[in-house]
Amino acid sequence: MSETGVYSSDIHERAHKAMGDAHLQEAYRSSTLRLYSHRLQAIGQVPGFEPLRDRARELKREVMDHLDHYLAQFADNVERQGGKVHWARTGEEACEIVKEIVRNAGAQEVVKGKSMVGEEIELNHALEAAGIDAVETDLGELIVQLSGERPAHIVAPAIHKTRHDVSDLFVDKLHSDRTEDPEQLTAIARKALRAMFAKAGVGMSGANFAVAETGSIAVIENEGNIRLCTTAPRVHIALVGIEKIIPRFDDLGVFLRLLGRSATGQKLTSYTSILTGPRRPGEDGPDEMHVVLIDNGRIRTLADEKMREALYCIRCGACLNACPVYRKIGGHAYGWVYGGPIGALITPQFVGLGQARELPFASSLCGACREVCPVRINIPDLLLHLRSQTQEQLPAAPQAGAAISERKSMRLWAWAMKRPWAFSLGGAFARFGVRWLPGSAGSGAQRWITRLPFFPFSNWTKGRDFPAPDPVPFRKRWEKLSR
């Protein structure tokens, strides 16, 4: 079983571990670059891709500004189509609802399609504790489930695994013959999964989009397992985060064109299923369709007008692929289920800033994420806001090795920066002080300090030298220059 809970405060240890693993580094580097370049190729072939992004953003804004209206409309239409709507305020509530539906269906086995909100609410643990056998049917999700891990990437959960890792895992858990051939590995998984599909009484899915106008949910995938999960078992349960709503059926065209291209560089994924209610008489499909609408921190996010932009996210994973920090530290370092820039943003919002205070700082604010985001979420700007909320709302974090607290040093810094004489005096002190620090000569007259004292400055010289301040600052040179 995978870990539960939030470990975002361990980000430094987890990042350090990931960065020391050469295989993992190569897996992240090559996979993210492949997805990144596929996206670039795919969007290059679409005239009007930029206006499409604008339109998607506009639609998401419209929904988030009137979510109460659209949610009610969606719920009404699900019921009108014969589906059943359930509301869950928390992850625990959502798990209880699902268990109840499974129990009522008399099912012992559940097949699951990939769902990030399902990961978020730790449904597999809840089902296992209730004695229900739940199997992930997406190949990547199956791999992480069998490894007892969480997804390492929003759209490629097993991005951190090599075929060698998967081979070992299948030998161990599925008792298969050893092979590293991807086709044979897939065949092994398929064989194991077919047996589950045949006996499962309940199939579960997430939803990429929930259409208010029709009460439909849209799910996209490449393996066909979601279509099986949502149609073969007698009961279908869809887990839907409340931010998944889009207004009209026609709007699907905007989002579907963006999502496949942004995620994997595909025009469309292999399967696009639009599910509207349970089966009609004389048709195939599940007898029951349940839609569980899940809050789990989203309403709190919505309440902040500035920060609600994070809810525009359509979970394409493009920001992860573009992010130089994610490429280094990997998805598990973020300590919950969402990694990368969007994880650094929504994890503190969903689980509470106090539980994930390090995450807004886990970014160089380079903006590569914003550049690729299909709905143009201004991630760096929102991270900056979270940083200010951290400093304003949370008690100061303990800092080992710091001479004074960060807040006090910032107060002192601001005091000096408001007084040019104090600024100059500070510079003079620094020039005087660094003479006693270990250093070496560089090109020209530049001297480089090899070890700075005091946290956080000491962190600078862990892998870099620090330039000694110039003996003659610019303001002193100006006199000569202005003559």
Added chain:
Amino acid sequence: MAKNSPKVALFITCLGDQFFPGVGESVVRVLRRAGATVTFNPAQTCCGQPAFNTGYREEAREVAARVLDLFDDADYVVAPSGSCSAMIRVFYPELFADEPELLRKVERLRGRFYEFSEFLVKVMKAEDLGASFPHRVAYHDSCHLLRELGIETEPRKLLRAVKGIELVEMQDNKLCCGFGGTFSVKFPEVSVAMAQDKVRAAAAAGAEYLVANDAGCLMHLAGYIHREKLPIQTLHLAELLEKHE
């Protein structure tokens, strides 16, 4: 000096003043060669970015508010730094969003505020400043300059006009170098690993010099290069534009 020579106030930036005053001198001389009259107000210190970047908005506001009144007599204000320019042009409006009086001052300042390479190309219409530098040079796009201000072609135009230069592009040339303000000390291991990637990309492109327009990136990259004793050097664009080799 030309009769209608524009009056340009130099915003040297705190790092520029204390660590790279030579870059400041180059900036002044290059601006003069391009036909500007340069002034320097010694009351200036910092734009407030270190506090803003770390989430201390009140402290950032206190420091930033001073900047608004420093350059009233100048036609333009020029800074040899992409991130400080972005701080003033992009983030000051956000920082002072609730203070209409200061916001008016922000608007007056940001309309006249330019990054060094942007100012030369867009305002002074100067590209060839007479430099010659027969070396292989890679230009590093600092993130704030590239993505907050959209300055991508201007530094390259200036570099291409340098005699004898061979301008090479690095693979993934828009990838961050890992400085990121206080990110560099909050996540030092990641920050240094990103510097390593950047310097390797420059070396792979055969560059002898890695050029950027941002003191933060340069301090970080040069610090890494010096620690590892690598055979590549960093330069600020302004320094290169003064070379006669």
